[in-house]
Amino acid sequence: MHTSTLWLQISAGRCPAECEWVVGRLVPILIRDLTARELNVEELDRIPGTHSGDARSVLVRVSGPEVTARVADWLGTVQWIGTSPYRPQHQRKNWFVSVAAFNEPTAEHWDERDLSIETLRASGPGGQHVNRTESAVRVTHRPSGLSVLAQEERSQHLNRRLALARLAALLADRAAAHARHAEDTRWRQHTQLERGNAVRVYRGADWTCVTH
Numbered sequence: 001m002h003t004s005t006l007w008l009q010i011s012a013g014r015c016p017a018e019c020e021w022v023v024g025r026l027v028p029i030l031i032r033d034l035t036a037r038e039l040n041v042e043e044l045d046r047i048p049g050t051h052s053g054d055a056r057s058v059l060v061r062v063s064g065p066e067v068t069a070r071v072a073d074w075l076g077t078v079q080w081i082g083t084s085p086y087r088p089q090h091q092r093k094n095w096f097v098s099v100a101a102f103n104e105p106t107a108e109h110w111d112e113r114d115l116s117i118e119t120l121r122a123s124g125p126g127g128q129h130v131n132r133t134e135s136a137v138r139v140t141h142r143p144s145g146l147s148v149l150a151q152e153e154r155s156q157h158l159n160r161r162l163a164l165a166r167l168a169a170l171l172a173d174r175a176a177a178h179a180r181h182a183e184d185t186r187w188r189q190h191t192q193l194e195r196g197n198a199v200r201v202y203r204g205a206d207w208t209c210v211t212h
Contacts, residue, residue, distance in 0.1 A: 005063040006071060007102045007182075012049070012056050018087075018095045020049030020056050022080045025207065026097060027058050030074060039064035039071070051086070061104065073212060074099050076199035081210070096195045102182060115167075116140040117160070122151035139163040146170050 010027055012019035031041045045059040062071060078097050084090040119134040136151030137159040148170065150162035200212040 003063060003065055004067050005061060005104045006067050007044070007104050008060050008062055008071065008074070009098075009100050009102065010055075010058045010060070011098050011100070013098060015096065017050045017054065018084045018090075018092075019097050020054040021051065021085050022078075022095050022097050023056070023058060024049060024054040026078060026080075026202075027055065027060070029202075029207065030099070031060070034062055034071065034074075037064075037070045039067060068101075071101060073199060075101055077195065077197060078200045079198035079202070080207075081201065081203040082205065096198070099199075102185060114142050116142055117163075119156060120151075122159075135159055137163045139167050141167055141171065144171065144174065146174070 008030070010023050010030065012023045027043075031043075034041050040063045042061045043058065044061050045057075047056040047058075049055050064070070076099065078099060080095045080097075081093055082095075083093065084095075116139070118138045118140075120136045120138065121134050122136040135154055135156045136149065137156060138147060138149045139160075140147040146167060148163050148166040150159040150166065152159070152162075201210040202208065203210050
């Protein structure tokens, strides 16, 4: 059975401390439930809340068979109904947090079979060949289409090493850009919490699940 991975973000958004309290109590419930569904769950990151044990946002890594289908009923807005643990006289009884899924950003690693390595004559200004030997090296990473050239050294071996180092740097930059995009997406989710239409509703101090 195919194993895949998702990141889940449980977030209080820009809601008050009560929602941070809900996140702190909801995460263990989510982890127990997904573990019972034969999924592996690992906490990756946590932004602490105002009070000890609370959290503004928690990021977990979930992996296993049919992970997308098995987490589907957790995705969306989760509602907790109860009295504020910090403001008992507060009239509000409904508190909302969100659970969102993201694809895991992966760092690029190449297989030698993915590389196309060419040797050519090094050229000077205006395209003039500066030597008669093919000391320049161009390396192309076929899956990504990235290509680099090293020609400044007289040694083909050294130019090859330089080209591979430059390719590694380009792939690292690309992976970092993908990671930044994933982080930006997570942050937008953190700031856009939709109230209502809850996929799960919990009630009271014993966290009774009313519906899901």
